[in-house]
Amino acid sequence: MQIPPFSLEAQISEIGEEIEEALIKVFRSGKYIGGEEVTSFEKAFALATETSYSVSCNSGTDALILALRSLNIGQGDEVITSSFSFFATAEAITSVGARPVFVDIDPENYLMDLDLVEKAITPRTKAILPVHLFGHPLDMDQIMAIAEGNNVKVIEDCAQAAGAHWRGKPVGSFGDVGCFSFFPTKNLGAAGDGGAITTNDFDLAKTIRELAIHGMPKRYFHTNIGYNSRLDSLQAAILNVKLSRLNKWIEQRKSIAINYINKLSTIESIKLPSNTLINNSVHSWNQFAIRIMDNSFVENLKFTSEDVLDSLSRDLFKSELQGHGVNTIIYYPIPIHLQPAYKKLGYKEGSLPITEKVCSQVISLPIFPELKSIEQSYVIDKINEIFKR
Numbered sequence: 001m002q003i004p005p006f007s008l009e010a011q012i013s014e015i016g017e018e019i020e021e022a023l024i025k026v027f028r029s030g031k032y033i034g035g036e037e038v039t040s041f042e043k044a045f046a047l048a049t050e051t052s053y054s055v056s057c058n059s060g061t062d063a064l065i066l067a068l069r070s071l072n073i074g075q076g077d078e079v080i081t082s083s084f085s086f087f088a089t090a091e092a093i094t095s096v097g098a099r100p101v102f103v104d105i106d107p108e109n110y111l112m113d114l115d116l117v118e119k120a121i122t123p124r125t126k127a128i129l130p131v132h133l134f135g136h137p138l139d140m141d142q143i144m145a146i147a148e149g150n151n152v153k154v155i156e157d158c159a160q161a162a163g164a165h166w167r168g169k170p171v172g173s174f175g176d177v178g179c180f181s182f183f184p185t186k187n188l189g190a191a192g193d194g195g196a197i198t199t200n201d202f203d204l205a206k207t208i209r210e211l212a213i214h215g216m217p218k219r220y221f222h223t224n225i226g227y228n229s230r231l232d233s234l235q236a237a238i239l240n241v242k243l244s245r246l247n248k249w250i251e252q253r254k255s256i257a258i259n260y261i262n263k264l265s266t267i268e269s270i271k272l273p274s275n276t277l278i279n280n281s282v283h284s285w286n287q288f289a290i291r292i293m294d295n296s297f298v299e300n301l302k303f304t305s306e307d308v309l310d311s312l313s314r315d316l317f318k319s320e321l322q323g324h325g326v327n328t329i330i331y332y333p334i335p336i337h338l339q340p341a342y343k344k345l346g347y348k349e350g351s352l353p354i355t356e357k358v359c360s361q362v363i364s365l366p367i368f369p370e371l372k373s374i375e376q377s378y379v380i381d382k383i384n385e386i387f388k389r
Contacts, residue, residue, distance in 0.1 A: 002325040003366050003375050006185050010370030015241055022237040029233075037236040042196070044243055049170045049178065051198040053205035056231035057212050060159040060181025063195040064092035064129075066229065067155045067177040070197075070207045073098050073126045080120050081129040081157075082112045083337040083347075084355045089131055089157055090336045098126070099345070102337045104352040108274045110289070110362075111138050113354075118146050127153040132161035132171050134331070134364075135187065135253075135284035136273070140166045140174040147175075155179060162188040163250045165282035172198040177208075182231075182239060187253070187286050188246050190235040252369035253285035256376060260288055260365060263380045267387050269294035271361075287331060291361040292317050310360035317386065318363055324382045328363050335359050 012019075026037060038056055046054035057063050073079065075097035081089055083102040090100040103116040110133055117128060128147055130138045140156075147154045154175030158164070162180055164171045172178025182194035199205050207224075210217050215224030261272050271291040273283075295309035297316045311333070318328050335355045337347035349356065366379060 001375065001378050003327060003371075003379060005327050005329045005364065005366045006368050007370065008184065008189075011368075014370075015245070018241050019238055022241050023234055026233045026237050032233050033230060035233050037233045037240060038231055041231075041236040041240050041243070044240065045180075045196055046198065048243060048246070049172045049198045051170075051173050051178070052200045053198065053202065055197045055199075055205055055208045055212065056236065057195045057197065058229040058231065059193040060179060060183065060195040061088040061092055062212070062229040063159075063179035063181070063197045064088065064155070064157065065095050066208050066211050067179050067197050068092060068096045068098065068127070069211055070204050071127060071153050071155070071176060073153070076124060077126040078122060078124040079127045079129050079155075080112075080117055080125060082131045082133070082355075083335040083352055084110055084332065084358060085131045085133060085157065085336065086159070086332065087336055087339065087341075088159075089129065090342070093129065099124075100336075100342075101125070102347065102352060102355075104354045105358065107354050107358065109136055110134070110358055111136060114139060114142050114146070117143070118150070121146075121150050121152065125150070125152050127155055129155045129157055130175075131157040131159075132164055134273075134289055135161045135164050135286040137161060137164045137166040137171050137281045137283070139280075140169075140171070144174055159183075160186065160286040161284050162186060163246050163282075164284035167280045173200070176201065177204060182235070185286075187249060187284050188239065188242055191238050192235060194231050194235045194239065196231070249369040250282075250284050253367055254283070256367050256369075256371055257283070257285045257288055259373075259376055260367075260380065264290075264383060267384065269387055270383075285367060287329075287364045288367040289331065289362050289364045291358065292363065293361065307356060307360040310357070314361055314363055320386050321379075321382060326366065326379050326382055328365060330363050332362075333359055 042054045077098040078101045079093045080101045084105050093100040103120050106113045156175040156178040158172045158178050159181035161171045178198040180196045182190040211226040212229040215222045215226030271293050292314045295313040297313040
């Protein structure tokens with residue numbers, strides 16, 4: 001049996017005809033930039049995120065950059081965020097001239113340790129950029145309290161968290177802005193790149209929209225140096241078809257996650273995702289990330305650091321599963337603060353010990369709404385076999 005970490009094949013079988021009709025409608029309209037499909041999606045997405053405004057754009061990365069620029073964050077400013085995320089989280093901060101300041105993560109949920117956030121605030125801090133990693137929402141009550149107490153902005157990185165909630169409210173509705181990605185592997189994915197920014201502030205929404213269209217509030221009149229970051233009509237048409245199914249797909253992902261948790265909980269060598277089923281959050285399960293806690297796979301190697309042993313054990317586990325046809329992905333093997341591109345920031349190995357440890361152990365199991373019960377059982381059986389052996 002061959003099981004991918006993610007597949008759109010079954011989804012396309014279910015909604016392919018509806019998507020084709022939507023695309024043909026766009027082709028026939030001749031309106032490939034902007035138009036009814038984009039306007040319709042922005043209104044629907046604002047409604048889904050319980051925000052006043054949604055501005056679509058070219059990608060999740062652009063969403064972060066546009067958000068930062070709209071808040072006048074730039075040269076000399078600092079933005080506190082997580083090093084355990086996709087590179088774009090920090091890259092966007094650097095792209096506007098600001099400096100990313102990384103805090104370590106909570107070992108239970110892999111999210112920013114909120115007790116460290118306030119300690120990292122300096123007179124140069126202009127914003128906190130929390131990442132709802134893998135679809136797990138942060139405690140937005142605590143983040144907003146920290147931000148308000150220190151007069152800093154909040155930019156939510158919701159790239160992996162469309163459909164996630166904290167205390168009954170969707171992510172992206174708490175901070176000054178929320179930033180979403182519609183990369184194909186996301187819970188709400190386009191057939192290419194796409195993104196959106198949500199906000200309840202009219203002036204911010206207006207500024208973001210202008211920045212995304214060359215700083216142009218009206219045709220050929222430019223009040224700012226913007227650039228071209230528009231969601232095209234074809235992608236909007238696809239997202240309009242998918243958005244109404246998002247909640248159902250998240251429920252299916254949740255069911256898979258619960259099955260994994262129930263069936264793998266007896267394996268002591270694995271750390272499962274923290275149990276978010278009993279707290280104030282609704283996890284959207286974009287990824288089901290486990291940690292391989294036992295490096296005895298390779299413990300006979302000498303003169304090797306513990307983190308290296310962890311990485312080798314995790315990689316061997318990945319290889320073993322792949323040999324059985326179970327394909328996995330590692331998000332993320334190298335933390336952002338140790339990437340060569342950020343060498344000048346001065347972070348060293350050991351700067352963020354929990355982040356570095358998790359990066360050496362984490363691996364994501366297959367999870368997508370259409371993953372069949374027989375496929376889930378196969379994944380679970382093969383994992384049990386590996387650890388029994």
